[in-house]
Amino acid sequence: MKRFIGFIKKEFYHIFRDKRSLFILFGMPIAQIMLFGFAITNEINNVDIAILNNSKDATTEEIINKLNSSSYFSIKEFIQNENEIEAIFKKGHVKAVLNFEADFSKKLSTKNNANVQIITDATDPNTANTISNYVSAILQNYTQTINKNVTITYQIIPKTRMVYNQELKSVFMFVPGVMTIILMLVSAMMTSISITREKELGTMEILLVSPLKPFQVIVGKVVPYIFLSIVNAIIIIILSIFVFNMPVQGSLFLLGIESILFIITSLSLGILISTVSVTQQTAMMISLMGLMLPVILLSGFIFPITSMPLPLQIISNIIPAKWFIIIVKGIMLKGVGFTFIWKETLILVGMTLFFIVLSTKKYKIRLE
Structure with missing residues (x-):
């Protein structure tokens, strides 16, 4: 046992002497979580738009001021006719053009309706769809304001309530995914490199003929990375809570245990x-x-799995990251307990055992 502990200490010393490994282990996770948290977002802020106001009356001016005063849009330019729309899109200066029809206020008061055409640059479909939804929401809010004293005989008023992420912050979606990617890549990549380095240098055989058993050599190689990956997980959770205000509605202890399980899965x-x-x-x-x-494409990190073709949905089931993302979102955002995530936990345990058994068999063949 003393030899085994000494071997683990030797591995720690080896890692700490390797500055490149330390940079990958601790620098990359911090950089990725900061980049994903701040740079990648589904929200829009100060998007440049152009206005084609064919009416130029008090109502259209009020709507334009309402759009401009929001934090979502910034009016870049006023154009004079429809021929300028294509040109302004080609310049790339704006992401949307709002086209108010002529006699807007008059039609609104006499016919009870008026048209606003929302033209968006759909080279980025997600942004275009988000812009359209935001503009529609502002117009709907304005309509409700001017109709607050009007009684309509029959009306259906939808009232939306967002649970678990009321402000629709995209960081709440990205943090669990980034945490999964970092733990998966760092754990799997560093372990595979550590062992293949010994093979490449021809020192693996020396280790295996030492008093330590082959299984102890492999475990001794893995244990330091379990510890370092746990440190990474703690850093990511701290950054998520204190920098991005990511809530942890569930048990931190359960989140820690599930993270350790996923780390072991990745290491295996x-x-x-x-x-x-x-x-x-x-x-x-x-x-x-x-x-x-x-991990990025098939785990549900960015793209919903239910929107994928059936063959890809089936393939996604063999991706460990898919199950860990479900676990992390459940604990952090929904506050669920183990009774709600035991199936996903059992799947990760099964994958871990499968990887370990398969690896052991491979090593036996390689070491004969």
């Missing part, structure tokens, strides 16, 4: 990658290309 996957890799470069490529794209 890294061991499996190391069994099929001879060089560090191969292990790095498999870790980055084989894990990053599936």
